[in-house]
Amino acid sequence: MxxxxxxxxxxxxxxxxxxxxxxxxxxxxxxxxxxxxxxxxxxxxxxxxxxxxxxxxxxxxxxxxxxxxxxxxxxxxxxxxxxxxxxxxxxxxxxxxxxxxxxxxxxxxxxxxxxxxxxxxxxxxxxxxxxxxxxxxxxxxxxxxxxxxxxxxxxxxxxxxxxxxxxxxxxxxxxxxxxxxxxxxxxxxxxxxxxxxxxxxxxxxxxxxxxxxxxxxxxxxxxxxxxxxxxxxxxxxxxxxxxxxxxxxxxxxxxxxxxxxxxxxxxxxxxxxxxxxxxxxCGMPSVTDAGSGTDVVPTVSVRELRDLLRAREAGDGEPWTLVDVRGPEERSIVSIPGADVVLMDEFRSGAALSKIPADRPVIVHCKSGARSAEAVRLLRASGRTDARNLEGGVLAWVAEVDPSLPTY
The missing domain is CATH 3.40.50.720 (NAD(P)-binding Rossmann-like Domain)
Structure with a gap:
């Protein structure tokens, strides 16, 4: 008692x-x-x-x-x-x-x-x-x-x-x-x-x-x-x-x-x-590049991503890949068009490497940028130095690019 x-x-x-x-x-x-x-x-x-x-x-x-x-x-x-x-x-x-x-x-x-x-x-x-x-x-x-x-x-x-x-x-x-x-x-x-x-x-x-x-x-x-x-x-x-x-x-x-x-x-x-x-x-220091331990993980702004998507639609620019690490429930609320789905567990297990084309740069995103930063860090530790994180994630996309979309 x-x-x-x-x-x-x-x-x-x-x-x-x-x-x-x-x-x-x-x-x-x-x-x-x-x-x-x-x-x-x-x-x-x-x-x-x-x-x-x-x-x-x-x-x-x-x-x-x-x-x-x-x-x-x-x-x-x-x-x-x-x-x-x-x-x-x-x-x-x-x-x-x-x-x-x-x-x-x-x-x-x-x-x-x-x-x-x-x-x-x-x-x-x-x-x-x-x-x-x-x-x-x-x-x-x-x-x-x-x-x-x-x-x-x-x-x-x-x-x-x-x-x-x-x-x-x-x-x-x-x-x-x-x-x-x-x-x-x-x-x-x-x-x-x-x-x-x-x-x-x-x-x-x-x-x-x-x-x-x-x-x-x-x-x-x-x-x-x-x-x-x-x-x-x-x-x-x-x-x-x-x-x-x-x-x-x-x-x-x-x-x-x-x-x-x-x-x-x-x-x-x-x-x-x-x-x-x-x-x-709690193991939550500032996000750093796994290769050097000092450089900030490289990012892409949502406005830059918007311009890249427009260029892709127009058939211009070099090929690149957009990856969404979120689960199906989050994606059902709001998604950025044109993203491939590779879940966080696949980045942690190493399975993501076989799912992401190796011949083109990759931009990774999540809800607000934290999980995708981890994914980018894992990619770069595996040699994918062309990987970048979408700054602010889907929330920034809604706020700055398409406010008509729902948020969560």
Whole structure:
């Protein structure tokens, strides 16, 4: 059975004690909470005095912000440097149609204010990194992790371990979700369970592989529940347990996870005592030429590609090959005309070399340029020094060449 971490553990972690008495209006608003013996007046006052940092105002951050605000958490910090895009609206319910183009922190703050004007919202419109993470995390009682990339997950984990804060984490992909509470003082941290990140490109992002729009609601609501339990010091938090959800089968499985004594950040002899370069740790340095290790992978702009396609249609110019590394689901949304399909797995296995004509230059593209850069790097390492990457990928093609096409 997971430990019951009472109010004393939270106070030790820096969670403030209950705030002064509720007003009559607040008492009415939160009456359904106050009726619960485990919450009561004191618990609701504790929520009002709490400070929660939500990192990412996207799919997971949306339900967390909505429910934490409705529950009366006194201060919500929102970290995000992105703007609302129309493709977000399928799942990021804290934003609406009128918010497209607006900063996500501002959009989320307006929604929170509409739900509960008594909640103080602190907007951190920035990308959390090794320079600012400790200061940000230190100013809050716990962190709700709504990020979608491995460098930021490891960064948040280490920042929470170093500051002693609970880390309420979740991840989502297509129909699958995971959620846990990492808290090194009472159980494992994220690194204990996931000591090494996957190789770059091995795990597709939601932007590449998709996600069922309602899945973030399920996982984000569990995160909200765990955050509230921690703030109140009630129940059995998901410390030492990993909750795994399969929405297609509609199952919830619980895995026991344990602290690693050799963990480099929270183990018996930690070697990580300050924040590091997490892009480098996750194997995501700046894209370089595999031959020299220093030269930037050569690129072609979408406007240059447009001119090459026009010349091809007119029967002019030297022969060349355009390759699309994306899967069929992505191509069904939008494609650049005239591209041959060679999937990323074929580049990684070496099979792509036999599929791409060797007697002409090749331009490779994907959604935004990251996967195709890897493909070009592999081609050039195999001797195809005539391979180039389409800068910005399909997204740049739509933005600069044919805005009538859909995006994703």
């Amino acid at each position: 997971a430990p019951v971490l009472g109010p004393a553990a939270l106070i030790d972690a820096g969670v403030p004690t209950a705030s002064p008495s509720l007003t009559p209006a607040e008492t009415s608003r939160y009456a359904r909470h106050i009726l619960i013996p485990e919450v009561g007046l004191e618990g609701q006052r504790r929520l009002r005095s709490a400070r929660v940092l939500v990192v990412g105002a996207g799919g997971l951050g949306s339900p967390a912000l909505l429910y934490l605000a409705a529950a009366g958490v006194g201060t919500l910090g929102i970290v995000d440097d992105d703007v609302v895009d129309v493709t977000n609206l399928q799942r990021q319910v804290v934003h609406g149609v009128d918010d497209v183009g607006a900063a996500k922190t501002s959009s989320a703050a307006r929604t929170v204010a509409a739900i509960n004007p008594g909640v103080e919202v602190v907007e951190h419109r920035l990308r959390i990194d090794s320079d600012n993470a400790l200061d940000l995390v230190s100013g809050y009682d716990l962190v709700v992790d709504g990020t979608d990339n491995f460098p930021t997950r490891y960064l948040l984990n280490d920042a929470c371990v170093l500051t002693g804060k609970p880390h309420v984490w979740a991840s989502i992909y297509r129909f699958d979700g995971q959620v846990s509470v990492w808290w090194a003082q009472h159980g494992p941290c994220y690194r204990c369970v996931f000591p090494e990140p996957p190789a770059p490109g091995l795990v597709p992002s939601c932007a590449e592989g998709g996600v069922l729009g309602v899945l973030p609601a399920a996982m984000g609501s569990v995160q909200s529940t765990e955050a509230i339990k921690l703030l109140l010091g009630i129940g059995e938090p998901l410390v030492g347990r990993l909750l795994v959800h399969d929405a297609l089968r509609q199952t919830w499985d619980t895995l026991t996870v344990r602290k690693d004594p050799g963990c480099p950040v929270c183990g018996e002899h930690p070697t990580i005592t300050e924040l590091v370069d997490y892009r480098d740790f």
